Amino acid sequence: MQALGRLAQVGPQALVPAQHLAFLAFTFSKSSRLGDGREPAKSLPHRLRAALGGLLMGATLCIAAQAQTAAPVASAQPEGASKFIQNPGWHFQKQAVAAANPLATEAGYAMLTAGGSAVDAAIAVQMVLSLVEPQSSGIGGGAFLVHFDGKNMQAYDGREAAPAQAGPDLFLGPDGKPIPMKQAIVGGRAVGVPGALSMLAMAHAKHGKLPWAFLFAPAIRLARDGFAVSPRLAALLAGETALQKDPVAAQYFYDAQGRPWPAGHVLRNPELAAVLQRIAIEGPDALMTGEVAQTMVNAVRRHPSNPGLLQLGDLAQYKPVLRQALCTNYAVAPKTYRLCGMPPPSSGMLTIASILGTLAFTPAASLSFTGGQPGADWLHLYGEASRLAFADRALYVGDPAFTEAPAGDWLSLVQPAYLQARAAAIAPQGPVMPKVQAGTPGAVQAPLNWMPMPEQTEHGTSHISVLDRWGHALAMTTTIEDAFGSRLMVNRGRGLAGGFLLNNQLTDFSFSHSGADGKPVANRVQAGKRPRSSMAPTLVFDADSGDLQLSGGSPGGAFIIHFTAKTLYGMLHWGLSPQAAIDLPNFASLEGTTFLEKGRFAPASAAALQARGHQVLEIPLTSGLQVIAREPDGWAGGADGRREGAVLGD
Numbered sequence: 319m320q321a322l323g324r325l326a327q328v329g330p331q332a333l334v335p336a337q338h339l340a341f342l343a344f345t346f347s348k349s350s351r352l353g354d355g356r357e358p359a360k361s362l363p364h365r366l367r368a369a370l371g372g373l374l375m376g377a378t379l380c381i382a383a384q385a386q387t388a389a390p391v392a393s394a395q396p397e398g399a400s401k402f403i404q405n406p407g408w409h410f411q412k413q414a415v416a417a418a419n420p421l422a423t424e425a426g427y428a429m430l431t432a433g434g435s436a437v438d439a440a441i442a443v444q445m446v447l448s449l450v451e452p453q454s455s456g457i458g459g460g461a462f463l464v465h466f467d468g469k470n471m472q473a474y475d476g477r478e479a480a481p482a483q484a485g486p487d488l489f490l491g492p493d494g495k496p497i498p499m500k501q502a503i504v505g506g507r508a509v510g511v512p513g514a515l516s517m518l519a520m521a522h523a524k525h526g527k528l529p530w531a532f533l534f535a536p537a538i539r540l541a542r543d544g545f546a547v548s549p550r551l552a553a554l555l556a557g558e559t560a561l562q563k564d565p566v567a568a569q570y571f572y573d574a575q576g577r578p579w580p581a582g583h584v585l586r587n588p589e590l591a592a593v594l595q596r597i598a599i600e601g602p603d604a605l606m607t608g609e610v611a612q613t614m615v616n617a618v619r620r621h622p623s624n625p626g627l628l629q630l631g632d633l634a635q636y637k638p639v640l641r642q643a644l645c646t647n648y649a650v651a652p653k654t655y656r657l658c659g660m661p662p663p664s665s666g667m668l669t670i671a672s673i674l675g676t677l678a679f680t681p682a683a684s685l686s687f688t689g690g691q692p693g694a695d696w697l698h699l700y701g702e703a704s705r706l707a708f709a710d711r712a713l714y715v716g717d718p719a720f721t722e723a724p725a726g727d728w729l730s731l732v733q734p735a736y737l738q739a740r741a742a743a744i745a746p747q748g749p750v751m752p753k754v755q756a757g758t759p760g761a762v763q764a765p766l767n768w769m770p771m772p773e774q775t776e777h778g779t780s781h782i783s784v785l786d787r788w789g790h791a792l793a794m795t796t797t798i799e800d801a802f803g804s805r806l807m808v809n810r811g812r813g814l815a816g817g818f819l820l821n822n823q824l825t826d827f828s829f830s831h832s833g834a835d836g837k838p839v840a841n842r843v844q845a846g847k848r849p850r851s852s853m854a855p856t857l858v859f860d861a862d863s864g865d866l867q868l869s870g871g872s873p874g875g876a877f878i879i880h881f882t883a884k885t886l887y888g889m890l891h892w893g894l895s896p897q898a899a900i901d902l903p904n905f906a907s908l909e910g911t912t913f914l915e916k917g918r919f920a921p922a923s924a925a926a927l928q929a930r931g932h933q934v935l936e937i938p939l940t941s942g943l944q945v946i947a948r949e950p951d952g953w954a955g956g957a958d959g960r961r962e963g964a965v966l967g968d
């Protein structure tokens with residue numbers, strides 16, 4: 319436990335997580351049986367459970383995390399801002415979990431201390447997140463997980479898929495025009511086949527060390543006995559208008575007068591506890607077939623105003639995919655790093671590698687970093703490199719089962735010679751480039767006949783990073799898309815309150831399927847296809863030694879790419895700790911607009927960018943970054959104070 323003492327950098331406000339830990343200790347010392355009286359398929363020896371309970375009780379004395387007592391501030395941003403928390407940063411020697419909510423972090427850490435692997439911890443984290451951070455991710459959603467087993471990388475794709483009945487006109491109205499985003503999100507239309515749980519089962523079969531059922535104990539216990547609504551969840555509920563229209567969600571998230579539960583209210587979700595118990599015993603089939611599957615289908619197809627196309631067969635046939643990780647070398651003299659992440663259907667790592675690789679052919683690295691934020695010269699170069707990268711992303715990236723990679727290889731988009739030629743269009747002192755087009759990478763003889771996808775908003779996600787005692791690590795980004803997803807809460811109608819929310823991931827497809835000239839959009843809706851993502855779970859290695867350097871990622875829709883790129887740049891170029899890199903002001907650039915995190919940049923920066931022709935918009939940019947990174951004498955962790963992240967390790 320003495321390593322945990324290193325975390326004790328904050329004072330009495332650490333009480334909230336400490337209470338949570340005590341609660342989890344109670345969970346583990348009492349929960350030898352699953353809640354309905356059945357024994358788990360395999361269970362941990364009694365002595366181990368008892369030891370775990372004791373360990374966690376002890377940890378309550380020395381654990382520290384951030385305060386969560388400040389009043390929440392609702393905001394206009396879709397998964398909006400809540401109160402900023404100044405996190406201290408964390409240090410450890412051997413193993414750690416970083417997640418977006420302290421209760422989830424604690425559940426993951428409990429698995430590590432019980433002898434679990436990184437994947438074991440991630441499963442426990444995900445199940446607790448389904449309960450305590452329902453706005454962001456859960457068993458009704460999808461996820462990507464990149465894993466390092468000490469030698470090789472695995473990239474697990476649990477992305478949602480379009481139902482077999484869905485086609486390119488899914489999001490077109492009777493007039494043949496795309497329907498408004500909000501209208502598409504709420505209801506059954508945008509619900510994709512959830513893939514997170516099946517993907518986790520696949521990863522567990524390969525990398526799990528603890529019994530599957532054991533990983534569900536913390537979430538089941540918290541769902542049954544209750545958890546304190548977090549300030550962020552309370553703030554998002556207060557700003558929500560669509561969730562109340564779902565009868566199950568209205569009853570669960572709001573009181574009899576229709577007021578959202580405040581922070582600190584103890585919320586119980588017995589329906590989710592019951593579903594998780596079945597999954598603990600039977601595996602993902604308990605979700606993807608039978609009664610729960612039928613309930614999902616009914617919720618989607620019978621939605622009164624916006625029904626969808628999900629069928630039982632879509633759920634039963636869903637398969638997670640084990641892919642080859644997408645890795646590129648990235649030089650920061652004198653070192654060379656290897657950046658690894660998900661290949662398509664995610665555009666995340668590809669676009670990050672494109673931005674950073676393009677910046678390498680500009681003076682960006684020679685510009686000084688002073689005053690705790692990048693200056694206008696650097697921001698200009700970053701914005702221009704991003705516009706080039708996003709133009710390629712809009713044209714080329716889609717589900718590889720349906721979409722041919724340019725020149726037959728996604729890496730053609732990040733080849734140095736290609737990026738160097740692209741970077742030549744950037745004027746370091748401005749003005750901004752006129753309209754930016756996609757390039758023709760590699761040996762693309764006849765450019766693919768695609769129409770670029772117009773930029774659409776995306777939001778509502780969570781990031782998990784884990785390092786285990788074997789030096790195996792993962793980065794997992796997990797989502798139900800919008801905040802509270804489709805606002806459809808699945809409940810089997812057995813008189814138990816609560817349930818779980820379904821995703822609206824299909825809105826990550828392009829609403830228009832083709833351009834005026836009939837050219838198709840690569841990321842158009844097709845039956846069984848997975849929508850393009852921006853999620854960027856990232857592992858970074860020393861390219862020479864092969865040693866793992868860091869695991870990280872963020873929610874934030876298309877801004878994920880920028881939040882993650884910022885953090886990588888801050889650590890790799892500017893030598894910042896994970897926490898300092900996360901805390902850097904956020905910035906982003908999508909096609910035209912340059913976004914700066916509101917209230918965080920010197921006014922002179924915005925003015926200097928405008929003088930170069932940037933259209934600048936200052937808005938809250940609510941990243942949810944979590945990072946674990948090697949440092950000279952061990953490992954450091956950072957969690958985003960813009961949300962409720964916490965890191966635990968020893």
Ligand code: GLU
Pocket residue numbers: 397776777778779780797798799800823826850851852853872873874875876878
């Ligand atoms: N649905 C988005 C994606 O997969 C993520 C949404 C978010 O981060 O809020 O790229």
